[in-house]
Amino acid sequence: MQSEKLLQSFIEETRQLINQAEKLKTRDMDTLTWKGNPVSWNILECLEHLNLYGDFYLPQIEHKIRISRTKSDPDFNSGFLGSYFAKSMLPKEKLNKMKTFKDKNPLNEKLDKRVIDKFISQQIKLLDLLNQSRNVSLNRVKIEISIARFIKLKLGDTFQFFINHSIRHFRQIERIESEIVNQRQPLSV
């Protein structure tokens, strides 16, 4: 795939994530902290989980781009593991549950709306990195993944993986919002 086309699709997906986060900013705290049961996440916890991922990946990506001596490639070819991980992140028709690693689990932390601001500023940072990545090789710059440092993914696959992970949790947020609506307006016979 052409590198520039790929970056354009990442930039567009990031724009949509920012817009969805801006919508969440207008919700009240009751909505943002509602949870169906004690062990599932509320909306802020979903976002904080994404922020923890951002804290891990964004500085690493920035560093790897900065020290890279590669040049931009016209085309990007997804790696075997890279495309496997990226695809595994995308939600299926019926949302498949996935295990969360302990250090990325914000369950029952005290959170407020600043979590949303942090998410948006991370997305702005991501846009910046996507723009910077035009000057390096999406194939040859490698990023260590959070679950196993010895697995390294191509920068292009890492962006896809990272963005798909956010899309996945925004799907979860939509589901939480629909549960809230159902709960507040019980079906009457």
Place this chain on the structure above:
Amino acid sequence: MREIVELSEKTITIDRNEFLKVKGSIDTNVYYVESGSLRVFVLDDFEEQIVRFGYKENLIVSLDSFLTGKPSDFFIQAIKKTVVQVITKQQIDSFLQKENNRILWVRILENLVLQQLEREVDILTNSPKERFHRILRRSPQLFQEIPNRYIANYLRMSPETLSRLKKS
């Protein structure tokens, strides 16, 4: 301008603070603002600088992307809920096949060059007071459509300075 707006086959609605365009995207569309207001800005090291506003009945475009087909650094964000009509580059290109339409198009671009010159003089004007008066004379409507803090940023002054100038 009506002839150009009529080419549009698509309308987009975005809520307050949502982005129509972000940094790095290639956006060759021209947008006609039906209602609401937008700001165009650049961001460096987390400092925003507003370049332009768009409100009701304005055309808004990332002119760099539109002309070159290359990525543009501009962000376009809704200041309040905004409805825009989308006119694609292809629609404009086929519109410009006709001689008469090209004359109209050149007028629009000439007008834009004049506006950009005014803006260049704005930016090079040292006195905040004079910058404020230039904008007030040129686009009084701006002060009705756009919140102060954005106008202050556009004028490169603090919101406090702007509110002092408005009172004097």
